[in-house]
Amino acid sequence: MYFLGVDIGSSSSKAAIIDENKNILVRVARNIGTGTNGPTLVINQALEEVGITRDQINFTVATGYGRVTFTQADKQITEISCHGKGVAHLVPGAHTIIDIGGQDAKVIRLNDKGNVDNFLMNEKCAAGTGRFLEVMARILNCGLEDLSGLAKESTEEIEISNTCTVFAESEVISQLAQGTAKADVAQGANNSITSRVAGLARRIGITPVVVMTGGVAKNDAVVRCMEKQIGYDITVAPDPQTVGALGAALFALETFNKK
Amino acid sequence: MADIKSLIAEFEKVALNPAKSAAELKKETGKKLIGMFPYHLPEEIVYAAGMLPVGMWGGQTEIKLSNKYLQSFCCSMIKANFEMGMNKTYQKVLDGVVMAAYCDTLKCICEDWKVAVTDMPLIAMYYPQNRKIAAAIDYMGAEFKKAQEQLEAIAGKKVTEADLEAAWEVYEAYRAESRKFVKLVAKMPKTLNATVRHLVIKAAWFMDKKVYTEKLAALNAAIEAAPAEEFNGKKVLVEGIMVEPIALLDAFVENDVCIIGDDLSHQSRMFRIEGRKEGTVYEKMAYRIADAYADPLLLDEKKEHGKELIDMVKEYGADGVVVCAMKFCDPEEYDYPIFKEELEAANIPVLYMEIEQQMESVGQYKTRIQAFAETLA
Ligand code: SF4
Numbered sequence: 333m334y335f336l337g338v339d340i341g342s343s344s345s346k347a348a349i350i351d352e353n354k355n356i357l358v359r360v361a362r363n364i365g366t367g368t369n370g371p372t373l374v375i376n377q378a379l380e381e382v383g384i385t386r387d388q389i390n391f392t393v394a395t396g397y398g399r400v401t402f403t404q405a406d407k408q409i410t411e412i413s414c415h416g417k418g419v420a421h422l423v424p425g426a427h428t429i430i431d432i433g434g435q436d437a438k439v440i441r442l443n444d445k446g447n448v449d450n451f452l453m454n455e456k457c458a459a460g461t462g463r464f465l466e467v468m469a470r471i472l473n474c475g476l477e478d479l480s481g482l483a484k485e486s487t488e489e490i491e492i493s494n495t496c497t498v499f500a501e502s503e504v505i506s507q508l509a510q511g512t513a514k515a516d517v518a519q520g521a522n523n524s525i526t527s528r529v530a531g532l533a534r535r536i537g538i539t540p541v542v543v544m545t546g547g548v549a550k551n552d553a554v555v556r557c558m559e560k561q562i563g564y565d566i567t568v569a570p571d572p573q574t575v576g577a578l579g580a581a582l583f584a585l586e587t588f589n590k591k
Numbered sequence: 592m593a594d595i596k597s598l599i600a601e602f603e604k605v606a607l608n609p610a611k612s613a614a615e616l617k618k619e620t621g622k623k624l625i626g627m628f629p630y631h632l633p634e635e636i637v638y639a640a641g642m643l644p645v646g647m648w649g650g651q652t653e654i655k656l657s658n659k660y661l662q663s664f665c666c667s668m669i670k671a672n673f674e675m676g677m678n679k680t681y682q683k684v685l686d687g688v689v690m691a692a693y694c695d696t697l698k699c700i701c702e703d704w705k706v707a708v709t710d711m712p713l714i715a716m717y718y719p720q721n722r723k724i725a726a727a728i729d730y731m732g733a734e735f736k737k738a739q740e741q742l743e744a745i746a747g748k749k750v751t752e753a754d755l756e757a758a759w760e761v762y763e764a765y766r767a768e769s770r771k772f773v774k775l776v777a778k779m780p781k782t783l784n785a786t787v788r789h790l791v792i793k794a795a796w797f798m799d800k801k802v803y804t805e806k807l808a809a810l811n812a813a814i815e816a817a818p819a820e821e822f823n824g825k826k827v828l829v830e831g832i833m834v835e836p837i838a839l840l841d842a843f844v845e846n847d848v849c850i851i852g853d854d855l856s857h858q859s860r861m862f863r864i865e866g867r868k869e870g871t872v873y874e875k876m877a878y879r880i881a882d883a884y885a886d887p888l889l890l891d892e893k894k895e896h897g898k899e900l901i902d903m904v905k906e907y908g909a910d911g912v913v914v915c916a917m918k919f920c921d922p923e924e925y926d927y928p929i930f931k932e933e934l935e936a937a938n939i940p941v942l943y944m945e946i947e948q949q950m951e952s953v954g955q956y957k958t959r960i961q962a963f964a965e966t967l968a
Contacts, residue, residue, distance in 0.1 A: 397958075400957075409965065410958050410965060412965070412966075413962060448962070449966060450940070451962060451966075453958070
């Protein structure tokens with residue numbers, strides 16, 4: 333039997349397929365989000381990699397920002413619960429999840445049983461989200477994936493004082509014009525985003541094990557920066573971007589079994 | 592059921608279009624309307640003077656003019672109220688405004704209004720901080736008297752003790768019927784969903800209270816006679832100043848979350864205190880302020896809001912509390928950290944949402960409400 337989880341974010345789509353024994357058969361992610369053919373593409377890719385067809389899927393759960401408009405799922409569950417589920421499965425003993433996605437950031441607290449018992453989301457602006465890093469990468473004229481390596485070369489701490497992404501953008505442009513090194517700006521951007529999200533984490537209360545998920549967790553420099561901010565070691569969930577999709581697939585199996 | 596539906600529809604019609612409802616109220620009754628800006632004001636005196644109090648709880652308006660007086664850190668509700676004073680929306684229906692300086696924002700507004708909105712009489716009131724002592728009752732009486740004289744001037748009529756007694760009775764009946772209604776939600780959580788519940792209660796602000804009470808009594812009786820509804824969703828208590836826009840309430844409904852009880856200024860805080868039986872009408876009105884509890888606008892040295900919320904959660908059988916904090920509301924923000932800790936210590940799940948009245952998109956709030964409901968599962 334096969335169970336599909338689809339996580340439709342604002343800037344990327346992810347899918348995961350598991351079998352009835354919770355074995356993970358595939359996890360895929362693409363950087364195209366809701367309102368596009370992104371969800372269909374990731375689902376097709378996932379099916380292809382497992383070598384099955386759509387009608388062999390026993391139950392589908394959709395999650396993420398685009399879950400409500402996605403009509404092909406049997407059920408929709410929020411990304412909060414799905415991230416909780418996915419992390420509890422991948423990292424036993426996890427109590428705090430820091431998830432930084434494209435358009436939002438959230439901190440989720442898990443109880444000893446691995447169930448969500450509290451969560452906080454950032455308010456609606458782009459500060460403290462992946463979008464902030466995207467904007468920074470664009471100004472620094474590098475790919476998002478190169479930001480981490482660049483930041484590691486930083487020799488001098490600089491501070492980006494504006495919270496607002498739009499203002500921060502012009503602040504950084506003037507810093508670069510004054511000759512600040514690109515590496516220092518990249519590290520400054522990491523500091524900026526992690527300090528916002530660390531604030532959220534402190535509000536909810538941090539209990540180890542702390543796990544990071546979401547695409548931004550692939551940026552090693554951000555993770556190290558976050559560790560410094562919160563004063564705890566951080567485990568990056570394996571394949572962090574698809575943890576929500578995996579959680580959705582696990583819920584699909586659970587819901588199917590309950591029926 | 593047809594009875595229930597049609598009665599609800601009447602309330603909904605009034606509450607969904609306050610401006611139109613107020614204009615119609617004025618036309619139909621031929622009475623003057625006085626705006627209540629908005630908390631704990633002497634509505635009974637307005638009523639006794641042969642006029643009708645109308646609620647001023649902001650609304651969906653674009654903030655343009657009021658920015659001249661109000662900083663960006665003023666709450667959205669008061670900004671909207673001030674805007675509608677400045678752009679003359681209120682002047683179309685209101686003959687005067689009563690306001691009291693309950694928070695820092697309102698203190699400034701009392702003064703700003705005198706300068707910015709010169710074409711509508713303003714009755715500014717000041718309530719005591721130490722509201723429970725005997726001197727406070729006397730002082731509030733003096734404030735009521737002053738307000739009464741100004742209201743009499745607008746009405747062109749003297750208010751007698753008998754007028755006051757009659758108005759008091761109308762209001763006590765309205766409050767009793769409203770208390771009954773909020774309890775009956777538990778019987779029909781589907782029909783009286785979050786949005787419907789809100790609109791039924793809100794309609795009171797734009798109707799003659801006597802007429803409203805009669806209709807609400809009919810609705811209450813119809814609910815009592817109807818069979819109880821089965822409900823498998825979650826039940827929450829909401830805390831805050833008010834919960835709007837409507838799209839936000841719809842998000843509760845879409846996720847099968849029933850608002851089983853409230854601790855809102857716009858709702859129960861206005862009617863949950865039963866008046867005392869002895870004393871003059873002024874004294875009884877003052878004691879309603881003195882006896883109020885769990886109200887961030889009224890000083891509570893013992894800081895018992897948390898304890899009172901825990902009691903309410905038990906009383907209503909709620910699964911959790913949703914705090915709808917009006918952004919930049921200082922009295923609410925002072926209370927929250929204290930009661931949050933107490934609720935958590937009592938193992939009561941809390942969802943905190945900072946809201947603004949003129950929110951364009953409620954997408955993220957929908958996710959929060961749904962996720963909260965999932966954690967309660
Ligand atoms: S009490 Fe809060 S919501 Fe009400 S006017 Fe004052 S700041 Fe605004």
